[in-house]
Amino acid sequence: MSETDARPGYFGRFGGQFVPEALSGAITQLEEAWRDAEADPTFGLELDRLRSQYGGRPTPLYLAERLSEEAGLEVHLKREDLAHTGSHKLNNVVGQALLTTRMGKPRVIAETGAGQHGVATATAAALFGLECVVYMGAEDCRRQRLNVVRMQLLGAEVVPVESGTRTLKDAINEAMRDWVTNVDSTHYLIGSAMGPHPFPLIVRELQKVISVESKAQFAAQAGGLPDAVIACVGGGSNAIGSFAEFIDEPDVQLVGVEAAGEGIGTGRTAATITEGREAVLHGARSIALVDEDGQVKHAHSISAGLDYPGVGPEHAMLADSGRGRYVAATDREAIQGFRRLSELEGIIPALEPSHAIGWLLAHGRDELDAGATVILTVSGRGDKDVDEVVKVMTELGIAGDLGNEVVDADPREDPESDA
Amino acid sequence: MSAVTDAFTRARDEGRAALVIYLPAGFPDMETSRACLEAAADSGADVLEVGFPFSDPMMDGPIIQAASQQALDHGYGVADDLDMCRSLTGEVDVPALVMTYVTIPDTRGFARFADEAAGAGLAGAILPDLPAGESDPWVREARRTGLDTVFLASSVSTDDRIDRIAEVSTGFVYAVGLMGVTGVKDVASDDSRTLVERIRSRTSTPVAVGLGVKTRQQAAEVASFADGVIVGSAVVQAASDGEPAGAAHRVADLVRELRAGVGSR
Numbered sequence: 001m002s003e004t005d006a007r008p009g010y011f012g013r014f015g016g017q018f019v020p021e022a023l024s025g026a027i028t029q030l031e032e033a034w035r036d037a038e039a040d041p042t043f044g045l046e047l048d049r050l051r052s053q054y055g056g057r058p059t060p061l062y063l064a065e066r067l068s069e070e071a072g073l074e075v076h077l078k079r080e081d082l083a084h085t086g087s088h089k090l091n092n093v094v095g096q097a098l099l100t101t102r103m104g105k106p107r108v109i110a111e112t113g114a115g116q117h118g119v120a121t122a123t124a125a126a127l128f129g130l131e132c133v134v135y136m137g138a139e140d141c142r143r144q145r146l147n148v149v150r151m152q153l154l155g156a157e158v159v160p161v162e163s164g165t166r167t168l169k170d171a172i173n174e175a176m177r178d179w180v181t182n183v184d185s186t187h188y189l190i191g192s193a194m195g196p197h198p199f200p201l202i203v204r205e206l207q208k209v210i211s212v213e214s215k216a217q218f219a220a221q222a223g224g225l226p227d228a229v230i231a232c233v234g235g236g237s238n239a240i241g242s243f244a245e246f247i248d249e250p251d252v253q254l255v256g257v258e259a260a261g262e263g264i265g266t267g268r269t270a271a272t273i274t275e276g277r278e279a280v281l282h283g284a285r286s287i288a289l290v291d292e293d294g295q296v297k298h299a300h301s302i303s304a305g306l307d308y309p310g311v312g313p314e315h316a317m318l319a320d321s322g323r324g325r326y327v328a329a330t331d332r333e334a335i336q337g338f339r340r341l342s343e344l345e346g347i348i349p350a351l352e353p354s355h356a357i358g359w360l361l362a363h364g365r366d367e368l369d370a371g372a373t374v375i376l377t378v379s380g381r382g383d384k385d386v387d388e389v390v391k392v393m394t395e396l397g398i399a400g401d402l403g404n405e406v407v408d409a410d411p412r413e414d415p416e417s418d419a
Numbered sequence: 420m421s422a423v424t425d426a427f428t429r430a431r432d433e434g435r436a437a438l439v440i441y442l443p444a445g446f447p448d449m450e451t452s453r454a455c456l457e458a459a460a461d462s463g464a465d466v467l468e469v470g471f472p473f474s475d476p477m478m479d480g481p482i483i484q485a486a487s488q489q490a491l492d493h494g495y496g497v498a499d500d501l502d503m504c505r506s507l508t509g510e511v512d513v514p515a516l517v518m519t520y521v522t523i524p525d526t527r528g529f530a531r532f533a534d535e536a537a538g539a540g541l542a543g544a545i546l547p548d549l550p551a552g553e554s555d556p557w558v559r560e561a562r563r564t565g566l567d568t569v570f571l572a573s574s575v576s577t578d579d580r581i582d583r584i585a586e587v588s589t590g591f592v593y594a595v596g597l598m599g600v601t602g603v604k605d606v607a608s609d610d611s612r613t614l615v616e617r618i619r620s621r622t623s624t625p626v627a628v629g630l631g632v633k634t635r636q637q638a639a640e641v642a643s644f645a646d647g648v649i650v651g652s653a654v655v656q657a658a659s660d661g662e663p664a665g666a667a668h669r670v671a672d673l674v675r676e677l678r679a680g681v682g683s684r
């Protein structure tokens with residue numbers, strides 16, 4: 001395992017437990033519950049049953065021929081967008097919800113950026129009969145309204161967070177405050193491979209199913225190993241799950257694509273590894289966008305799910321050791337990825353993996369060998385992003401006819417209509 | 420012996436608990452925050468805690484969050500906070516500790532931050548999200564520069580953890596007998612008393628109770644079983660309850676009340 005050679009709870013020099021003492025009990029309890037669950041065959045069996053019967057796993061690995069042709073590579077898409085709730089987030093959530101019931105806690109809380117983790121958590125809460133509160137930045141509630149309504153339909157309470165930058169990092173702060181206040185009854189169902197130990201480890205192990213499947217699928221469908229595995233990186237959960245089974249395969253390149261926002265060097269990005277420095281954020285030592293005083297900077301990305309100034313500690317270690325390669329795609333490149341995958345393959349991806357696709361289309365030819373085989377994780381579907389993409393494209397003056405016809409066809413907008 | 424321990428000893432010799440007052444640097448502005456801290460010292464605080472605002476105050480409730488944000492919005496940085504402390508510690512004769520999140524000293528570099536804090540006349544530091552188990556690199560620099568290291572203990576801390584906390588704490592041990600963030604709930608006396616007793620059975624370092632102490636009565640109650648009483652949000656609230664020009668007066672009034680509380684056990 002990649003965390004060996006380090007202190008327990010560390011990936012190299014990254015990780016640890018930088019949390020208020022009042023959370024020490026909950027964190028120890030979680031470590032023990034995880035250890036017990038791993039040793040208990042019924043936990044694994046129940047997880048497998050839910051993954052297949054409820055979650056729709058395994059998700060397909062699909063050879064995208066038209067995209068491959070455009071990219072000059074052989075691109076296989078790992079279709080997490082086809083999993084129940086429309087993203088990889090359910091993999092983590094079902095596992096942690098099972099842990100919650102094993103710990104005897106009746107309530108879960110979560111943070112969410114794009115709303116996908118909030119929807120997944122609300123879904124699992126419904127499934128297990130748990131009370132559920134989701135913290136979401138007020139700015140993200142606006143950007144991802146569809147997901148706010150989905151969460152409410154699923155029975156969760158959504159709390160808009162007005163503090164700080166009103167995005168994901170502030171939602172995490174608010175969830176931590178709730179947790180420290182209600183820790184006896186509540187599990188903090190963290191949504192990415194970040195936070196204090198043991199969260200990065202638990203989330204990695206639960207998301208590993210992505211690469212367990214894709215490795216076997218690739219061997220069966222294409223033969224051997226891919227030359228590269230590519231995934232977008234927000235907190236890093238779909239990426240670490242996509243990488244996990246390939247970390248010990250030195251011939252497989254691991255490429256994490258962060259959000260460059262308006263561009264590297266503009267001061268308006270969420271490219272944590274590319275532009276950040278070593279710092280403690282949200283309970284772990286990792287890499288973060290902080291100024292020289294240690295104040296956390298505003299992150300900027302078109303994608304609410306990548307709009308985060310931190311990254312999970314295992315990615316910091318993989319970047320530091322050189323085993324992982326971390327690059328960044330701009331808002332414009334992501335929009336391009338979003339459009340081209342829709343047009344070429346009939347798959348509307350979420351804005352988060354659109355960064356990976358956008359990077360591949362813009363830079364894959366230069367950065368990878370011609371004809372290289374690639375597994376790219378489509379971590380979620382894009383329905384939630386349609387309105388925001390039209391809005392941003394209109395602002396950029398590149399929307400063309402997108403969205404127009406719909407507005408004109410609305411009878412309420414037509415003064416002549418007597419309907 | 421440290422100036423902080425001395426302050427606790429003096430209070431004990433006077434037959435009372437020590438009063439520890441928290442206020443953030445730069446709120447409502449830098450000059451007023453300095454005036455408020457001075458007023459607290461002049462009105463009976465035995466120890467001052469100067470908050471260095473952090474962008475992501477995970478352990479703070481709405482009152483201190485808003486104050487921190489206002490200070491940051493003024494554009495004050497750690498260098499400004501340190502400058503204010505240097506002038507404050509030159510004026511007041513009670514020890515002052517910096518209280519901030521670990522990201523600030525860690526990013527600046529523990530060695531540099533320790534040098535700067537000691538150079539500003541600060542007596543020590545409290546870093547509430549730095550558990551004792553992760554504290555070695557910081558404690559090393561604090562010892563080198565003569566800064567006290569105050570760590571937090573909670574009702575949920577195991578005996579092993581309390582041993583470790585007691586081992587690395589100097590000045591006092593900060594006991595939190597309530598689950599939550601600053602400024603929301605009221606102190607839970609029974610849980611706090613039990614925690615103080617558990618810590619006392621393991622160390623001779625003084626034990627102060629913080630989180631949820633807002634009134635003279637609560638201060639008196641906590642003073643009946645702890646060596647020190649820490650008040651933060653209520654003082655920040657007093658500072659913000661009106662025009663900045665009157666902030667130091669309002670702080671002084673509340674601190675006198677609290678001091679009467681800790682003296683009446």
Ligand SMILES: Cc1ncc(COP(=O)(O)O)c(C=O)c1O
Binds near residue numbers: 192234236305
């Ligand atoms: C579809 C999708 N992909 C990726 C992410 C980014 O998270 P992570 O880096 O943990 O996979 C999100 C987060 O909201 C998401 O919704």
